[in-house]
Amino acid sequence: MRDILEDLESGKLLSDPDPVRRAQIQMKTPLPKRFYKAVSVVPVENGFAVHLDGRPVRTPGKAAMVLPTEKAAALVAGEFSAQGEVIDPVTMPVMRLVN
Structure with a gap:
């Protein structure tokens, strides 16, 4: 028991000694792993779509993401x-704007 208390006092088990910062670290959701290898821009009926491994990117509302110009689709790609x-997502400002 004493070993556990000594570890807590020394900060070995804590991710950060500051309780507010520790709570912020623990509340972060893990980022999703990259699941695709190839990114492409494909012309579609109403504009251009970005495809990941041949499958179209969708918005959070599950609608197909169609951009009006090839240049805009190339930025997202x-x-x-x-x-x-x-x-x-923090490193993808154009994607967040499109969504």
Whole structure:
């Protein structure tokens, strides 16, 4: 029991000694992992769509994301291509604007 209390006092088990910062860290939701390999821009009936591994990107409302110009679709596709191991929406301002 004493070992556990000593660990708590030394801060080994805590992610941050500040309780407010620790709560912020623990409330963060984990980012989704990147699940696609190829990103492409495809012309569709009303404009241009971004496809991830051949499947169209959808909005949070489940509607197909169709952009009016190829340039706009290329911007969103570039943001998807730039993602690393996880998809971080903070680094995708054009995607957030389109949604």
